Amino acid sequence: MKKLKIGIIGLGGRGRGLSINIVDMDDVEVVAVCDEYEDRVEHMQNYVKEHMGNTPIGTKDYKEVLAIDEIEAVIISTSWEAHVEIAVAAMRAGKYVGMEVGGAYAIEDCWKLVRTSEETGVPCMLLENCCYGQMEMMCLNLLDQGLLGEIVHCEGGYHHDLREEIINGNEKRHYRLRNYIMRCCENYPTHQLGPICKLLNINNGNRMVSLISVASKSASLREYAAKKRGADDPLANIQYAQGDVVTTIIRCAGGETITLTLDTTLPRVYSRGLIVSGTQGCYHEDNHSLYLDINEGKYTGDEFNGKAPGNAYECAELYNHPLWKQYLKDGVKYGHDGMDYLMLRAFFESVAAKVDPPIDVYDAAAWMSISSLSEDSIAMGGLPVPVPDFTSGKWIKPKAKKYVEKYRLDIIPEEID
Amino acid sequence: MKKLKIGIIGLGGRGRGLSINIVDMDDVEVVAVCDEYEDRVEHMQNYVKEHMGNTPIGTKDYKEVLAIDEIEAVIISTSWEAHVEIAVAAMRAGKYVGMEVGGAYAIEDCWKLVRTSEETGVPCMLLENCCYGQMEMMCLNLLDQGLLGEIVHCEGGYHHDLREEIINGNEKRHYRLRNYIMRCCENYPTHQLGPICKLLNINNGNRMVSLISVASKSASLREYAAKKRGADDPLANIQYAQGDVVTTIIRCAGGETITLTLDTTLPRVYSRGLIVSGTQGCYHEDNHSLYLDINEGKYTGDEFNGKAPGNAYECAELYNHPLWKQYLKDGVKYGHDGMDYLMLRAFFESVAAKVDPPIDVYDAAAWMSISSLSEDSIAMGGLPVPVPDFTSGKWIKPKAKKYVEKYRLDIIPEEID
Numbered sequence: 058m059k060k061l062k063i064g065i066i067g068l069g070g071r072g073r074g075l076s077i078n079i080v081d082m083d084d085v086e087v088v089a090v091c092d093e094y095e096d097r098v099e100h101m102q103n104y105v106k107e108h109m110g111n112t113p114i115g116t117k118d119y120k121e122v123l124a125i126d127e128i129e130a131v132i133i134s135t136s137w138e139a140h141v142e143i144a145v146a147a148m149r150a151g152k153y154v155g156m157e158v159g160g161a162y163a164i165e166d167c168w169k170l171v172r173t174s175e176e177t178g179v180p181c182m183l184l185e186n187c188c189y190g191q192m193e194m195m196c197l198n199l200l201d202q203g204l205l206g207e208i209v210h211c212e213g214g215y216h217h218d219l220r221e222e223i224i225n226g227n228e229k230r231h232y233r234l235r236n237y238i239m240r241c242c243e244n245y246p247t248h249q250l251g252p253i254c255k256l257l258n259i260n261n262g263n264r265m266v267s268l269i270s271v272a273s274k275s276a277s278l279r280e281y282a283a284k285k286r287g288a289d290d291p292l293a294n295i296q297y298a299q300g301d302v303v304t305t306i307i308r309c310a311g312g313e314t315i316t317l318t319l320d321t322t323l324p325r326v327y328s329r330g331l332i333v334s335g336t337q338g339c340y341h342e343d344n345h346s347l348y349l350d351i352n353e354g355k356y357t358g359d360e361f362n363g364k365a366p367g368n369a370y371e372c373a374e375l376y377n378h379p380l381w382k383q384y385l386k387d388g389v390k391y392g393h394d395g396m397d398y399l400m401l402r403a404f405f406e407s408v409a410a411k412v413d414p415p416i417d418v419y420d421a422a423a424w425m426s427i428s429s430l431s432e433d434s435i436a437m438g439g440l441p442v443p444v445p446d447f448t449s450g451k452w453i454k455p456k457a458k459k460y461v462e463k464y465r466l467d468i469i470p471e472e473i474d
Numbered sequence: 475m476k477k478l479k480i481g482i483i484g485l486g487g488r489g490r491g492l493s494i495n496i497v498d499m500d501d502v503e504v505v506a507v508c509d510e511y512e513d514r515v516e517h518m519q520n521y522v523k524e525h526m527g528n529t530p531i532g533t534k535d536y537k538e539v540l541a542i543d544e545i546e547a548v549i550i551s552t553s554w555e556a557h558v559e560i561a562v563a564a565m566r567a568g569k570y571v572g573m574e575v576g577g578a579y580a581i582e583d584c585w586k587l588v589r590t591s592e593e594t595g596v597p598c599m600l601l602e603n604c605c606y607g608q609m610e611m612m613c614l615n616l617l618d619q620g621l622l623g624e625i626v627h628c629e630g631g632y633h634h635d636l637r638e639e640i641i642n643g644n645e646k647r648h649y650r651l652r653n654y655i656m657r658c659c660e661n662y663p664t665h666q667l668g669p670i671c672k673l674l675n676i677n678n679g680n681r682m683v684s685l686i687s688v689a690s691k692s693a694s695l696r697e698y699a700a701k702k703r704g705a706d707d708p709l710a711n712i713q714y715a716q717g718d719v720v721t722t723i724i725r726c727a728g729g730e731t732i733t734l735t736l737d738t739t740l741p742r743v744y745s746r747g748l749i750v751s752g753t754q755g756c757y758h759e760d761n762h763s764l765y766l767d768i769n770e771g772k773y774t775g776d777e778f779n780g781k782a783p784g785n786a787y788e789c790a791e792l793y794n795h796p797l798w799k800q801y802l803k804d805g806v807k808y809g810h811d812g813m814d815y816l817m818l819r820a821f822f823e824s825v826a827a828k829v830d831p832p833i834d835v836y837d838a839a840a841w842m843s844i845s846s847l848s849e850d851s852i853a854m855g856g857l858p859v860p861v862p863d864f865t866s867g868k869w870i871k872p873k874a875k876k877y878v879e880k881y882r883l884d885i886i887p888e889e890i891d
Contacts, residue, residue, distance in 0.1 A: 267855075269688065271723045273626045273729060280624070306856070312690060320751070323753065324766070335741075336693050336698075337697075344762075441857065
């Protein structure tokens with residue numbers, strides 16, 4: 058069997074998390090690993106050696122990875138602000154790119170991704186694992202079957218108490234803190250926006266047209282720093298730019314609205330708060346309900362509304378996406394409820410088959426742009442700002458794409474003319 | 475015992491719903507009832523006679539009610555658009571007003587309420603029952619005890635599938651349909667905004683400063699009308715102005731944000747979607763969780779997160795507001811999970827004691843204004859619009875008020891100077 062030869066650039070928490078899945082894959086060979094910290098490089102070299110047999114090349118310079126001829130694809134899991142530079146260089150070096158998620162710092166960065174992919178012909182896939190979440194894919198399946206009717210509104214968020222990681226993350230050399238000090242925006246939009254965009258056919262017969270974004274005050278990080286590091290600690294005495302909760306409303310060409318919430322510095326239960334509201338049905342993550350007109354709301358009773366433990370998922374089986382039906386039979390792999398594995402398989406199998414990635418460079422640009430646009434809107438007191446059309450009009454009558462069919466996330470849009 | 479003599483103006487579904495509670499009260503006498511439909515008047519006269527012994531005066535003209543000397547207070551439960559005119563006339567006639575909820579059609583209507591109450595010295599209470607909801611009051615109690623820390627963000631909504639009532643409500647002479655045809659706004663803001671404003675000390679050391687509002691397309695009502703009344707029915711062939719989901723973000727002087735969602739024409743489970751997010755705790759209605767730092771999230775486990783049936787409420791008992799603790803002992807009365815009774819008692823006992831109502835005319839004006847302001851913002855493509863200060867500056871150092879203490883909803887604000 059021919060193995061797909063890859064490099065992994067960025068070996069912090071996320072790079073290590075992905076590698077847990079990768080070392081189990083027989084059809085992938087990790088040829089090189091890269092990080093700016095030597096200890097991380099050594100650790101990963103040993104980890105790969107132990108599980109896969111070979112010792113990958115280790116380097117602090119990503120350009121050395123890109124210079125290795127036999128490498129066909131790279132995974133970029135560095136800090137947010139390094140993603141685009143490395144992705145652009147990788148495409149220029151002819152390496153199929155799998156880029157971890159994050160938000161854009163500038164709209165120009167989104168254009169750089171698009172421009173480079175168009176000029177080089179090299180695909181760039183955004184590694185948005187939540188697109189392969191069980192419930193997200195169930196919604197895709199429900200929509201495909203017509204059970205939700207016409208979708209008019211979606212909500213999602215990143216509700217994740219990251220106070221400890223932000224305030225004490227420097228010991229882990231984490232990159233969040235500086236973002237929370239200097240920026241105020243929807244800094245992590247794609248986890249729920251990605252699946253929602255797929256449901257709404259964004260870049261595939263629909264597009265995001267404009268957004269408004271509003272931030273609450275920043276009150277939590279200083280209080281938390283004082284509690285954990287003492288009242289005299291510098292982190293308890295600076296002004297954090299980032300508001301504790303950022304709410305963004307996006308409007309789409311098709312008339313749909315999307316509400317996105319970033320909520321990462323307050324105590325609470327983890328949730329991505331997915332809501333998919335159609336004219337014939339509604340999926341609601343937080344109250345574990347799937348309300349379908351066709352069932353007269355049947356799965357909102359004890360079977361589905363979270364009152365009976367675990368049954369949300371049991372009932373979901375009725376409507377599971379074919380990919381998840383099979384996955385549940387085969388055994389769900391580790392990493393974020395099994396999403397990481399499916400996402401990585403989608404990436405590697407698309408590279409191997411030399412077909413379109415299920416999340417392409419236009420998706421990456423559009424989804425990531427929300428960070429920069431929300432920063433603008435907040436800075437201007439909540440003024441609406443336009444979302445660029447990164448497809449330059451190709452969204453309105455998209456060409457059919459070649460996918461590894463089972464990983465397809467696009468709904469095939471109705472032909473209008 | 476001296477009985478409080480009242481009139482009830484507006485005897486549709488809501489007026490009847492309130493009367494179920496009122497006829498059980500020994501200290502209240504219904505002296506007059508009024509509605510534009512004679513059959514409703516007769517029905518209510520008979521209903522009061524049956525349960526209270528006396529036959530109230532019946533009339534189609536609210537002015538006749540206001541002309542009755544012995545009446546001390548009126549309840550106004552007419553269609554939304556008649557509330558303000560009647561409330562103003564009632565205050566001018568010296569009758570203490572209990573006005574049912576709804577949104578404003580014009581900012582001037584909000585000023586009329588304020589101006590009239592200030593000029594006449596007659597109080598006007600907005601009958602927002604959700605302020606007396608068990609969970610809403612638990613949040614008030616948690617905040618009072620300092621267990622939520624500093625509140626930075628709240629969310630709430632009116633998620634209620636009203637398709638049947640809107641499309642087939644004309645047979646019940648309902649007033650919603652004409653609003654959904656002609657207006658696009660947050661048309662029913664107060665159910666969740668009311669309790670949130672009390673938690674945020676709005677008009678009591680804080681105020682709402684501005685809002686933005688965005689509407690989704692309107693897709694559901696036509697589809698529903700076609701299904702229920704046939705594709706040729708006029709209601710299946712008109713353009714509804716009201717978008718299916720309207721999302722509003724409000725900013726407060728204290729830096730807090732409030733996200734309000736109106737969601738009344740799509741299939742889904744009923745919810746008011748309350749979220750109260752503070753620096754030390756979060757209450758989340760939809761996932762039945764109360765996450766407090768002090769408990770290290772204890773009540774987000776099986777005890778509180780909805781996985782174990784009923785336990786959300788059981789655990790809530792730990793933190794129940796004193797009013798609800800007593801209410802649960804005495805037995806919860808009918809009507810909207812017991813809220814209606816508490817709200818009516820708060821109204822009647824405030825009138826009898828001649829003290830301030832717990833929800834006053836400034837609250838009414840500010841909360842109702844959101845409808846009209848959201849209509850403006852939506853019409854202008856989501857531009858931010860200012861929220862008037864109906865207290866004319868009195869919010870910034872509010873005078874102490876006299877309340878019937880147990881029905882108090884205001885947090886006593888910290889003295890700054």
